Amino acid sequence: MDLAFSAEDDAFRDEVRTWLAEHAPREHRPHDLQAAREHDLDWQRRQYEAGWAGIGWPVAYGGRDLSLTRQLIWYEEYARTGLAPIDARFVGLSHAGPTLIGRGTDRQRADHLLPILRGDVVWCQGFSEPEAGSDLAGLRTRAVVDGDDLVVTGQKIWTSFASVADWQELLVRTNPEAPKHRGITWLICDLHAPGIEVRPIRTMDDGDHFAEVFYDEVRIPRSNVVGDVDDGWSVAMSTLSFERGTAFTISQVQLSTNVERLIELARSHRSVNGRPAIADESIAQRLARARADVAALRALTYLNISRNAHAAQPGPEGSMLKLEDARLNQEVYRLALDILGPRCLELVDGEDDTYWVERQLWSYAASIGGGTSEIQKNIVAERLLGLPR
Amino acid sequence: MDLTLTPEQAEIVTSSAAFLRTRLPSSSLRQRLDSHDEVDAAVWSAAAELGWFALGLPEDRGGVGFGLADEALLFREIGRSLAPGPFLSTVLAARIATLAGCDELAGRIVGGAERVGLVLGGGEQGGVVRLLDADQSFVVALSPSAAALVAVDALHDVRRVRCVDPASSMRRATAGELRPVAIVQDEVDAIGRRGHVLAAAMLTGIAEAARDIAAEHARNRIQFDRPIGVHQAVKHPCAEMAVHAERAFAQTAFAAVAHDEGRRDAEFHATSALVVATEAAERSTAATIQVLGGMGFTFEHDAHLFVKRARVVARLFGAPSDHLAHLLTLAPAE
Numbered sequence: 138m139d140l141a142f143s144a145e146d147d148a149f150r151d152e153v154r155t156w157l158a159e160h161a162p163r164e165h166r167p168h169d170l171q172a173a174r175e176h177d178l179d180w181q182r183r184q185y186e187a188g189w190a191g192i193g194w195p196v197a198y199g200g201r202d203l204s205l206t207r208q209l210i211w212y213e214e215y216a217r218t219g220l221a222p223i224d225a226r227f228v229g230l231s232h233a234g235p236t237l238i239g240r241g242t243d244r245q246r247a248d249h250l251l252p253i254l255r256g257d258v259v260w261c262q263g264f265s266e267p268e269a270g271s272d273l274a275g276l277r278t279r280a281v282v283d284g285d286d287l288v289v290t291g292q293k294i295w296t297s298f299a300s301v302a303d304w305q306e307l308l309v310r311t312n313p314e315a316p317k318h319r320g321i322t323w324l325i326c327d328l329h330a331p332g333i334e335v336r337p338i339r340t341m342d343d344g345d346h347f348a349e350v351f352y353d354e355v356r357i358p359r360s361n362v363v364g365d366v367d368d369g370w371s372v373a374m375s376t377l378s379f380e381r382g383t384a385f386t387i388s389q390v391q392l393s394t395n396v397e398r399l400i401e402l403a404r405s406h407r408s409v410n411g412r413p414a415i416a417d418e419s420i421a422q423r424l425a426r427a428r429a430d431v432a433a434l435r436a437l438t439y440l441n442i443s444r445n446a447h448a449a450q451p452g453p454e455g456s457m458l459k460l461e462d463a464r465l466n467q468e469v470y471r472l473a474l475d476i477l478g479p480r481c482l483e484l485v486d487g488e489d490d491t492y493w494v495e496r497q498l499w500s501y502a503a504s505i506g507g508g509t510s511e512i513q514k515n516i517v518a519e520r521l522l523g524l525p526r
Numbered sequence: 527m528d529l530t531l532t533p534e535q536a537e538i539v540t541s542s543a544a545f546l547r548t549r550l551p552s553s554s555l556r557q558r559l560d561s562h563d564e565v566d567a568a569v570w571s572a573a574a575e576l577g578w579f580a581l582g583l584p585e586d587r588g589g590v591g592f593g594l595a596d597e598a599l600l601f602r603e604i605g606r607s608l609a610p611g612p613f614l615s616t617v618l619a620a621r622i623a624t625l626a627g628c629d630e631l632a633g634r635i636v637g638g639a640e641r642v643g644l645v646l647g648g649g650e651q652g653g654v655v656r657l658l659d660a661d662q663s664f665v666v667a668l669s670p671s672a673a674a675l676v677a678v679d680a681l682h683d684v685r686r687v688r689c690v691d692p693a694s695s696m697r698r699a700t701a702g703e704l705r706p707v708a709i710v711q712d713e714v715d716a717i718g719r720r721g722h723v724l725a726a727a728m729l730t731g732i733a734e735a736a737r738d739i740a741a742e743h744a745r746n747r748i749q750f751d752r753p754i755g756v757h758q759a760v761k762h763p764c765a766e767m768a769v770h771a772e773r774a775f776a777q778t779a780f781a782a783v784a785h786d787e788g789r790r791d792a793e794f795h796a797t798s799a800l801v802v803a804t805e806a807a808e809r810s811t812a813a814t815i816q817v818l819g820g821m822g823f824t825f826e827h828d829a830h831l832f833v834k835r836a837r838v839v840a841r842l843f844g845a846p847s848d849h850l851a852h853l854l855t856l857a858p859a860e
Contacts, residue, residue, distance in 0.1 A: 138529050138595050140783045146527075206527055397858050425850035429777075429798035432859055436529070436776035443529040457769045511758065514765035522741040522764055524755035 140439075142206070149207055153214045156187065161218040170346060174259055174301040177225040181256030190254040191230070193383070198238055198250045205446045208383050209438075216390030225298045225346075229253040229260035233306045235379035236323070240364045240372045245325065249304070261302035263293040263326060263350060264373070271512050273308070274317045274370065278352060280309035280324070282366070286356040287311070287324065289332075292349060295506070299335045299348035302328050307357075312367050323369035325361040332356075342498035343484075381451050382441040385462045389438055392465055393431045395496075399469070400424050403476045414476045423472050430468070434461050453520040456513040463504040470497035529779050531599070538592075538599050545576065546607035552828050555610050559692045565611040565641065565661070574638025578613070579620045582720070587624050588636065593786040594720055598727040598778055605731025605839070608831055610693035612659035614724050614842070615644035615666045618717055622666065622675050625715055626708035631664075631675070642666060645676065647844035650701035657684070657697040658838070666721075667704050668843060673717035674706035691834035716785070718843070722796045723781050725839050729803035730774040732836045736810040737767035739829060740817040747819075754817075763813045770806035777802045791860045797853045804846050807836035 142150070162180055167173045184190045193208050194200020203211070216222070234253045237246050252258045269276040278291025289309055299305070305326040312320030328335070332355040338347040364372040403415035403424060414420050441458055445451050473493035474481040480490050481497075504510040518524040531539070549569045558566070573579070582597045583589020597617065604613050616635060619642035623632035634640040643660035645667040657665055660678050667674045678684065681699040689696035710717055741764050744755030754760045781795035789795070811833040815822035822829045840846060 138531060138535065138779055138783050140527055140529075140780065140787055140789070142527055209527075393859070400854070421854060422847065422850050425853040426801065428794075428853055428859075429801035429850075432780070432795060432798040433773040433777035433802045435859075436780035437773055439527060439780065440529045440772075440776040443527070446528070447530060454772070457772050460765075460769055461773065511762070514762045515758070517765040517768050518741075518744075518755070518761040521768055522737075522744075524741065524744050524761050524764060525753050526756065 142210070146206055146210060150210045150214060153211055154217075156189065157214055157218050160184075160187065161220060166221055166224070170298070170301050173346075174225050174298070178256040178259065181226050181230075181254075183256075185255045190256075191234075193379075194234065194250075194254070195238060198246060199254045205381055205383070205442050209386060209442055212383050212386035213390050216387040217394070219391070219394075222387040222391065223297075225259045225301060226253075226256070228262050228297070228302075228306070229258065229304075231380070231384070232262060232376055233260040233304070236306065236363065236372060236376045239375045239379065240323075242360075242363075244360065245363065249325070258303040259298055259301055260304045260306065261296050261299045261328070263296055263299075263305045263307040265295045266292060267294055271509055273373075274321065276308055276310060276321065278307075278309045279313070280311050280322060280357070282311070282359075283356075285359050287322070287359065287362070289324070289326070289352045289355040289357055292351050294338075294349045296335075296348050296350050297346050299328070299350050300337055300346075304328060305350070308369055308373060311369075315367065318370045320367055321369040321373075322366050323363045323372040324357050325363060326355070326357055327361075330355050330357070341501065342495055344499070378450055380455065381445040382438065382455065382458070384455075385458050386438055388462050388466070389431070389434050392462075392469060393435065395473075396424070396427045396431050396469060399427070399473055399476060399493075402473075406476060406478075408478050414478070420472070420475060423468075423475075427465070427469050427472060430461075430465055434458075434465060437461060453516050456508075456516045459508065460510055460513045460517070463510055466496075466500045466503040470500045473497060529776065529783070535596060535599055538596055539603060542576075542578075542600050542603045543607070545573070546603055546609050550607060550609040552608050552831065555608060555693050555831070558610070570611060570641065571638040573613070574636065579617055579638065580636045582617070583621060583624055583636070588632070589624070593782070594723055595779065595782040595786055597720075598723055598782040601724045601727035602731040602734075602775070602778075605728030605835075606735045607731070608693065608735075608828065608835055612641050612643050612661075614721065614728065614839075615659060616640075616642045617724065618642075618644075618666050618673065618721050619664060619675055621715070621717055621720070622673050622708050622710050625710045625717075626675075628675075628708045631708070640664065642675070643678075644842060645704070647842060648848060649844075653701050654698050655681075655701045657681075657699055658689075658842070659695055660684070660697050661695060664707070667706070668718045668721065671713075672709050672711045673721075674704070674709040676704045676706055680705055689838070691831075691838045693831065693835065694838050716792070719785060719793060719796045722800045722843055722849075723778060723785060725842050726774065726778040726781065726796070726799035726803035728839050729800075729807040729836060730771065730778050732832050732839070733767070733771040733774050733803065733806035733810040736807070736814040736829070736832050737764070737771050739832075740764050740767060740810075740814040743818055760817060763817060767810040767813055770810050774799075774803040774806035789860065791857070794853070794856045794859050797849055797856065798859075800840075800843070800849050801846070801853065804836075804840040804849075807832075808840065811836050 191200030192203045196202045280287040280289045307324040307326040311322040332353040334351040336349045408414045577590045580589040581592045585591035620635045643665040644658045646656040667676045683700040747754045778799040781799035784792045784795045
């Protein structure tokens with residue numbers, strides 16, 4: 138066991154840090170979704186031009202195929218810029234792109250991978266439905282083969298950035314007679330096609346990047362099927378093997394940074410009775426525990442990456458990372474509210490304290506999106522401990 | 527950066543686990559409980575012969591020359607197996623005696639002839655200090671800046687009290703000035719910090735053992751015609767134990783390696799490891815009793831022994847709140 142990075146990796150870290158310091162966007166990411174899209178794509182373009190796009194993608198598809206250690210270094214340094222961990226580029230880079238790399242045809246890869254890396258397009262995800270959340274295989278959006286097209290009718294929900302996206306990874310039911318996991322197809326959906334309606338969903342943190350998407354006899358060419366018709370579930374599962382432990386690195390580093398900021402805040406902020414918040418024993422203990430917990434989350438990240446570097450396939454340990462990330466996000470930002478005192482009730486644009494209030498409101502989603510904490514616990518118990526389903 | 531085990535480290539785990547399983551099964555612990563003679567001298571000698579008390583000592587001082595990371599793997603197995611005996615304090619004592627130049631005493635400790643106990647951390651309470659496993663001549667005493675060996679007969683009013691953990695022997699003594707026979711300053715060698723990491727390792731092993739007991743029961747116990755583990759109310763606490771154990775291991779490994787590599791934030795990571803592993807062990811041992819139901823509450827089942835050992839190990843070097851307070855005084859992790 139060792140924590141040392143090689144001299145070459147240290148030099149790589151310096152290179153990344155320097156480049157990010159010079160080139161990371163300094164202006165605030167716009168609130169307006171269309172402006173945010175342009176902001177995010179511009180940033181992607183600049184990364185592409187400087188050779189930083191697709192660090193984990195194979196070289197054959199425009200990536201750099203960096204080692205897991207170097208990907209970790211990139212994400213750690215990226216986190217230190219304070220840029221948003223998730224923006225409009227996320228699905229293309231981390232989900233749709235890898236899926237096409239793994240299961241796409243040469244034509245599909247040629248059509249879509251470079252535009253993602255170059256920052257030309259935004260992708261979104263059409264998976265969940267009102268009746269199919271944790272039970273994704275229960276999805277009902279129907280696709281009927283008609284000549285060279287599939288005709289899609291149905292609805293998707295919780296689709297981030299749908300209103301500003303060009304393409305969508307779309308899971309549809311092509312065979313209602315088959316057992317539910319076996320009648321699903323993975324489609325590349327052009328969101329500008331006729332018959333598609335996007336309705337934004339406002340979330341409790343005043344975010345508006347969520348949306349519902351309605352499909353009314355939308356025609357999608359057969360050439361947009363990824364994998365085989367009715368084999369879409371295996372295509373969706375294949376995406377998971379691309380994630381080898383780095384997904385939560387940015388979140389984990391930003392949490393560590395924020396715990397330290399909260400310690401500073403607690404030392405300087407006067408509570409209602411005039412003493413600094415840190416003089417409150419329970420706040421001090423919770424801050425100390427938060428320090429230990431985020432240290433352990435980083436150690437867990439390193440352990441996971443170390444294992445995945447030796448393994449052909451990532452194991453179920455990734456679920457433990459997500460569980461801890463969600464739990465700590467919720468605990469740390471709840472602690473922030475207690476440090477702020479009555480100021481935690483206000484949302485004032487431009488005031489520093491509002492950052493904590495907004496993060497705490499967002500944090501309810503951390504244990505829900507991307508697989509609920511309940512599902513993650515089922516996975517840990519069933520696949521790691523062998524408990525029965 | 528690689529936190530997986532080397533083949534040599536995997537061998538430490540396998541061989542020490544095998545030794546503990548065959549020479550110190552929990553049945554042997556129970557046989558000795560009433561006799562107030564928790565430690566089997568022959569087993570202790572065998573452990574000495576395996577080099578357990580010299581694992582982390584430098585080769586040129588008669589040691590095996592391994593790192594704290596390797597010792598931590600051994601202590602994780604000791605925790606997991608519930609092996610009775612002052613392994614941790616004896617390892618620290620061997621180091622204190624060796625680095626202080628007390629070669630004769632060091633030789634007896636390393637060779638297994640001298641078991642060494644511990645003055646419990648956290649200071650005196652109402653004029654009383656507590657001693658753990660002080661069955662022979664010496665105890666380890668830690669201060670915020672040094673690690674020392676003290677002779678038991680230099681203490682006053684030493685009297686035995688019954689410990690909640692039946693496998694630990696506890697004594698009270700009157701607080702007074704402890705005159706060390708050997709002392710090592712932290713800036714020469716941070717022995718206290720090693721103790722924190724090894725305690726975290728033991729607590730990790732305890733958390734893992736509790737998790738495995740609970741999972742096995744959840745898989746096999748049939749009620750209402752199905753294994754109880756099908757229910758999320760049982761499944762999820764088991765999953766939480768798995769997460770606790772994994773975090774404890776990851777942070778303890780990180781802390782041990784950070785110490786071996788001389789990182790400036792080694793103290794931060796050692797303290798964090800003890801905090802995280804304490805929580806893992808305390809929550810997991812309690813949750814295991816719940817999963818076991820009525821059987822978990824019996825003396826006959828081992829579950830309560832894990833609860834009680836965790837309670838002792840978590841307090842070897844002070845109260846859990848002391849470690850939290852200390853963590854807040856340190857510079858941030860790097």
